[in-house]
Amino acid sequence: MAESIEFTPACPLPIPEYPRLLLAHGGGGQLMHDLLERMIFPAFANPLLESRHDSAVFRLGPTRLAFTTDGYVVRPPIFPGGDIGGLAVYGTVNDLAMAGARPRYLSAALILEEGLPMETLGRILASMRGAADTAGVQLVTGDTKVVDRGKGDGIYITTAGIGTLDHELTIAPQRVRAGDAVLLSGDVGRHGMAVMAVREGLSFESDIESDCAPLHGLVQPLLDAGLAVHCLRDCTRGGLASSLIEIAESARLELRIRERAVPVREDVQGACEILGFDPLYVANEGRFVCFLPAAEADRALAILRADPLGAGACRIGEVADGGTPGRLLLESRIGAWRILDRLSGEQLPRIC
Amino acid sequence: MKFIDEYRNAEAARRIAETISREATRPWTIMEICGGQTHAIVKHGVDTLLPPSLTLVHGPGCPVCVTPVEYIDKAVEIAARPEVIFCSFGDMLRVPGRAADLLSAKAGGGDVRMVYSPLDAVRIAAENPAREVVFFAVGFETTAPANAMAVRLAAARGVRNFSLLTAQVLVPPAMEAILSAPGNRVQGFLAAGHVCAVMGVGEYEPLARRHRIPIVVTGFEPLDILQGIALCVRQLEQGRSEVENQYARAVRREGNPAARALLHEIFQVIPRRWRGIGEIPASGLGLAERYAAFDAERRFGPAPPPADEETVCRAGSILRGILRPYECPAFGRACTPEHPLGAPMVSSEGACAAYHRYRRDVPERPAEGAVARG
Amino acid sequence: MLKEVSLGCLPEAAVGDYVIVHAGMAISRLDEAEALETLRMFEEIGGLASPETPPA
Secondary structure, rough: OHOOOOOOOOOOOOOOOOOEEEEHOOOOOOOHHHHHHHHHHHOOOOHHHHHHOOOOEEEOOOOOOOEEEEEEOOOOOOEEEEEHHHHHHHHHHHHHHHOOEEEEEEEEEEEEEEEOHHHHHHHHHHHHHHHHHHHHHEEEEEEEOOOOOOOOOOOEEEEEEEEEEEOOOOOHHOOHHHHHHHHOOOOHHHHHHHHHHEEEEEEEEOOOOOOOOOOOOHHHHHHOOOOOEEEEEEEEOOOHHHHHHHHHHHOOOOEEEEHHHHHOHHHHHHHHHHHHOOOOHOOOOOOEEEOHHHHHHHHHHHHHHOHHHHHHEEEEEOOOOOOOOOOOEEEEEOOEEEEEEEOOOOOOOOOO | OOHHHHHHHHHHHHHHHHHHHHHHOOOOEEEOHHHHHHHHHHHOOOHHHOOOOOOEEOOOOHHHHOOOHHHHHHHHHHHHHOOEEEOOOOHOOOOOOOOOOHHHHHOOEEEEEEEOOOHHHHHHHHHOOOOOEEEHHHHHHHHHHHHHHHHHHHHHHOOOEEEEEEEEOOOHHHOOOOOHHOOOOOEEEEEHHHHHHHHOOOOOHHHHHHHOOOOEEEOOOOHHHHHHHHHHHHHHHHHOOOOOOOOOOOOOOOOOHHHHHHHHHHEEEEEEEEEOEEEEEEEEEEEOOOHHHHHHHHHHOOOOOOOOOOOOHHHHHHOOOOHHHHHHEEEEEEEEOOOOOOHHHHHOHHHHHHHOOHHHOOOOOOOOOOOOOO | OOOOOEEOOOOOOOOOOOOEEEEEEEEEEEEEHHHHHHHHHHHHHHOOOOOOOHHH
16 A cells, blocks of 8 residues: 555645635735735726835925825734824834924824724824824824624724925935945834734733834934935834845845844744744834845944934945845744745734 | 854865765765755755765655645535535645635635634634634644644534645655656655654554665654654765754654553544545555544535546656756756746746746757667 | 643653743653764764775
8 A cells, every 4th residue: 555655745725716705815914015006006997006115206396296095904903012193103204204304284184983982092192192292293184884793803093194204305215226235123023922922812921012112213324324324214114134034026136135143032932833933024014114225234234323213233244236126035943045925814823 | 152153064064065075985865854954955055065976856745745635626515505614724825726725716706714723723623613614634643733633623512513634745656656667766865854754663663675775764854854864875985874863952762652642542544645646555544433423524414426637747757856957858948937837837936937037058969868768 | 931832742841941842732842862873973974084994
């Protein structure tokens, strides 16, 4: 019997196209990338959209403006270190900051589920106000809708944001150059693991808190100092690795980073180990990467570290001179090199 | 972190890799048969530290790959029923059946929930007495104790609305099948550390003797894997074929007797089909007759009859080192990274994707004897 | 960090022990003496100048 067994093991290929949307299509990985490329971008094609950066930047009369929009569906809506309201405000101002813009005005459309306690709504609104004050922006227009019980996770928030650029720099992946240093503003994995921990009923001696925070206070001093910032990106859905892969592809350059240089707090690492996540792919809401000429890296780090929010800023790698365009290489902790890919869907915790 | 960081030390990794390079005087093919080890090797890039003469082959050690397609189909069918809450480990959710996967069942309205433990599924059953809760019990001997405990708990607490859809597999029969297959090139094995933590090392001694092959019980951190490989290479060079325990900090010779007793009570050994391989006798665990009421196949009907999957993909031959990617008829034509036909073309680290993307690595003509290497 | 796991197969586990957990089940205790021995072997196997003499 054993003699007739032909051993041909093969990993079954995941289904590449689905007739219906999956949650994974929103995960920041390959499925979402495919959805954007095959359906969404083609529907609207225009040069501003093609830049595929966190905000659209354009000129209206003498003024350069940045314009962005975002949707927030985080579950649970309240988590250690923040809630969906603060997240919505900070996430939006950060998209503007990543284009080098000073955030000015936000809008917010609330979609509320029948049965949401008024107290919860009040708390979230207060968070939004607090976050707006901290970020120095005003919420100037909005909308409110209510849907039937069971048709929305308590509360969804969609925002739009406008900012102004007081400089003539173009800050986008297309500006990245071979030899640029890659800087990271602090430790990673906190937001995603804070949310996962609540969802999975983990608790800690002291809670992992989301790193949710506004970033333009860190970005502006870099611009004020006249540094030639080439590209900025906040590492939200899909984590640090996904942001870097997108930039590598948009810039058509190879990036090389060192795993040992990426700071991860011990409790975050522990949560990742237990739940089977890779911290490089876990969402952050208060961290960004910065690409700029290597000669300016030390000055940039000094400026970032002068702010408590940037205390953990560090250099994690560089843009290769040569190599394969669009590739992200990681030097692993044990000194071996490997290629980092997009996640196929969203990060599913690994069990075996 | 204690018991983890020390096993990821770069300097030690380099030294062990150098020892392997120094001691390996001939080409050797070593197989590891554990999804967790495969993952650790890829994540830390362990295989890139090995000399080119050493071929590390990934065996059928991952439930994602070996669960028969008809069980995925059955899972999808059960999950679509309105009364069912279908619970599964995360990494099974995207495994394709013949038409769909569990994620599409969820998108289609099925109540599919990811859990970390079958014990969570029992809790869900207790909390939802009007629903039927089914847990997709896949995995090797490592996961079997948790699956067994779930059944025992459900029985003890009178939770009747709970059942297992079992597709559990055992490692030693798979190793036997691989070693007995015609054209087998595997000369040494890394045995799965956590399987052995449960089952002990005794089952591997007859295998080592019968096939004259070294078997090293190995852990999961990169240094464990490197050390396991080093010990295996040393045995091969010295012509020994023993069972060695690299993972002694977690594996005792007798394994975990309490766990083994639990398995013996709740399960029985049955024949099992493995995806991509076929049926291997006495290679699976099913529920013992006493616990048949907890078998989802009794409750919801048996899994559909097996049917062979058609595939152009030659992943098996490529993974065994028999075929180079560019020698596959579909390479670069029907099969590219944008439209992959098989797993080695999907990931940037897959053999075929690596050859395709970085064509400069491909020689003008295959080197003499490259195809026939042992 | 705190997560509930079953000790049903590891009745001898005591507070302070390190265990291997799989799918919510503790399956093995980590033996500190063996762990240190393994670390020592990493040093040894890394530093050996020549392989052992094969048995006759």
